Structures are given as C-alpha cells and as structure tokens.
Amino acid sequence: MTKRLDRLHLILTFLAVAQQGNLTSAAKVLGTTQPTVSRRLRDLEAMLGTRLAARTTHRFHLTPEGAELQRKAMAWADVWSEWEQDLKATTSVPKGLLTIVGPHGYGNNFLLDAIAQYRQAFPQVQVRLRLTDGPVDLIRDGADLWVCAGGCSDQTLHVRRLGLMHRILIASRDYPGRAVRQPEGLEKHPLIGLIPHVHGRLVLCSTRTGERREVQMQSDFATDGLLASYRAVQLGLGVGAAAPWLCGPDLAAGRVRRILPGWELEPVPIEAVTVAGRFRPARIDAFIDILARLLASTKGFELLLRGTAQAG
Structure with a gap:
C-alpha cells in the first residue's frame, strides 16, 4: 500500500x-x-x-x-x-447499497416497515437486511448499520440511542398463574429465558410508584430468539417477557394474558450502531431518521429526546 x-x-x-x-x-x-x-x-x-x-x-x-x-x-x-x-x-444524497443487521423479531416487524418507507422515499438505494440474534461485527460483516436491542458496549462504534422498549410479563391463556400478586410470587413459576436479556434474575419496576424489586426465577427453557421465546409462551412453557408491539394483538384477543399487570421489566434500549468516523453516507442517516420516526409511533416505545453517541 x-x-x-x-x-x-x-x-x-x-x-x-x-x-x-x-x-x-x-x-x-x-x-x-x-x-x-x-x-x-x-x-x-x-x-x-x-x-x-x-x-x-x-x-x-x-x-x-x-x-x-x-x-x-x-x-x-x-x-x-x-x-x-x-x-x-x-x-x-442517499444512493448506493445500504446493508442493515438487526434481530429476527424486530426485522420481521418494524424494521421491514421502515425499509418499505425508506425504499419509497429513496428508490435509488438498494437495501440488504441480515437478521441475527447473535453478536454482530460491523467491520467483519461489511454492514452499514446495526439496529441493536439491549445496548452496544463497544466504545469504538458510533451509537445513537433511539429510545427504550418497554417489556411486560405474559403467559399463555391457560397458564395457571393468576394467583401472582407480588413480584416475589414469580419465584414458584418457570421462566422462559431470552438470552441475554431475560435470565434468572429479573428486575421489575412498578408502573404506579416506580418501586424496583429483584426476583429470582428458574429457567428450564431459554433461547436467543425473540420469536422462539414468544412461541414458548404461547405453548404454555412458562412465564416470559414481551414488548407490547409483539404481544399486543394476542393480549387484546385473549390468546395470552399479562402476569403482574402493575409491574414491568426494565426497558431495553434500542440503538442505531454504525462505524465511527467523521463522514457517514447520507443513505445511513436517512434510514435512521425514518426508523426513529416509526419507532416513535410504536406501542410500548419510549422516545428519547436526545440520542447519545459513544464514539464519533
């Protein structure tokens, strides 16, 4: 060279x-x-x-x-x-090829909605979407953008925090858990683990007072796939966590029910992660802006007024 x-x-x-x-x-x-x-x-x-x-x-x-x-x-x-x-x-001007990486659950929902809006606004940009619930290496994967659920810890990347996704506890319609009145009552019930976000130790927050409580639950089944964990809930394998955008229609139809209605899990940050640098193609920022606007109207999403960046 x-x-x-x-x-x-x-x-x-x-x-x-x-x-x-x-x-x-x-x-x-x-x-x-x-x-x-x-x-x-x-x-x-x-x-x-x-x-x-x-x-x-x-x-x-x-x-x-x-x-x-x-x-x-x-x-x-x-x-x-x-x-x-x-x-x-x-x-x-947005043009060229935009490569996005995101989790399966989000990719099959609002990420695709954002891509549809983006392609309508910028038809000259080609989009490639790769879905994975595992770790992501932007450089190795040759990707422009990683839509990260749960927070990115790599200080060398540029991170724009879009907001927080709230999560509630749910179970199947016939699951025998109606007697749970306080967080401590969960300890007798099996937890459907979602790696790495939901595991044996849960931190619950009261929606009325803001009180925080920590409970321990045994997880006999765990997966790193959001959709797989939700299906396990539907099949009655235990108590699981889900965002309102995912479980909302089934809650309304009575196919699943909420456990501990007055409590939520700690919300999960949703971040747009890119390679740090002074110059970023317009195709990336244009998509992030569309995604941020779509998330703002998503049920259970808490919009942040100011994004944060770890590296720039």
Whole structure:
C-alpha cells in the first residue's frame, strides 16, 4: 500500500510540473519545496527507467515519453475527478447499497416497515437486511448499520440511542398463574429465558410508584430468539417477557394474558450502531431518521429526546 501511495504522489507531482512548466511553480501549487519536487521527479524517472523531461535553469520541456505519460495521467485524473464527485454526492444524497443487521423479531416487524418507507422515499438505494440474534461485527460483516436491542458496549462504534422498549410479563391463556400478586410470587413459576436479556434474575419496576424489586426465577427453557421465546409462551412453557408491539394483538384477543399487570421489566434500549468516523453516507442517516420516526409511533416505545453517541 505504501508503494502505491508513493507512486500516486510521484504521478501527481509530475502532472503539476508538466502543467506549470517549471519546478518552482509546481512546488507552490503542491505546497512543498522545489528540491522536493525535483527529487520526486528523479524518483519517478528512476522507477520508470526513462527520462521524462529535459530541464535546465531556465528551460523545461517534456520528452516524448514524458508527453505520453502526461496524456495517460491526465486521463486517469479525469476518471478520479468523476469518482470524487460521485463519492461526494453519496455523502449528501442517499444512493448506493445500504446493508442493515438487526434481530429476527424486530426485522420481521418494524424494521421491514421502515425499509418499505425508506425504499419509497429513496428508490435509488438498494437495501440488504441480515437478521441475527447473535453478536454482530460491523467491520467483519461489511454492514452499514446495526439496529441493536439491549445496548452496544463497544466504545469504538458510533451509537445513537433511539429510545427504550418497554417489556411486560405474559403467559399463555391457560397458564395457571393468576394467583401472582407480588413480584416475589414469580419465584414458584418457570421462566422462559431470552438470552441475554431475560435470565434468572429479573428486575421489575412498578408502573404506579416506580418501586424496583429483584426476583429470582428458574429457567428450564431459554433461547436467543425473540420469536422462539414468544412461541414458548404461547405453548404454555412458562412465564416470559414481551414488548407490547409483539404481544399486543394476542393480549387484546385473549390468546395470552399479562402476569403482574402493575409491574414491568426494565426497558431495553434500542440503538442505531454504525462505524465511527467523521463522514457517514447520507443513505445511513436517512434510514435512521425514518426508523426513529416509526419507532416513535410504536406501542410500548419510549422516545428519547436526545440520542447519545459513544464514539464519533
């Protein structure tokens, strides 16, 4: 890579010399010194094994080989100029390919809704959605955006916290848990674990007073899939946690029922995670804005007025 960059500097120096007609003027254009320009020109000639210019104190002209190199280098410079304009446009106008990673449950719900709105607004952007409930490596996966549920701990990434997703305890319609009146009563019931968000130790918050209580529950079944844990609830395997957007229709229809109506689990942060850096393509920010607006209207979602960033 270093040698390629060195060659780039040498070619740019040569073009400046050819266009300016002397070393001193080229040095001013490049913001360097005349000896540096002279050395780079000699290095380029040595690398190519040919003389590119005939020069004296007062006269300078290109050799035939130098003129040919100038012609080819100018063609390359024109292509680079087009690339530069395209890349600059990418940072201001959504275009290109947007690769998103998110959890299965969200991906099959409001992430797809956000993508539909996004594609309607920006049809020139192609979208790839990868769903996983496991760990995500943005660099390794070559992804633009990770919609993270539960919080990202990597301090090297840029994190925009969109808000908090509330969660309630539910069970199947026929599950024998109506006698639970206080959080401590849950200890006699099996917990459907959702790795890593719901495990044996639960922190519950009173919706009336804000009081917090911690209870221990045994988990005979656990999964890292949100949809799988919800299906386990429907099948009567125990008490589980779900966000209102997921269980709302079944609650209304009586297919599942709420356990401890006056209490909720600690809400889960929803974050938009990207690779840290000064410049971010417009296609990423445009999608995050659409997703944030959609989440604001999602049942059980608590919108944050200010996002937070860990790295920028």
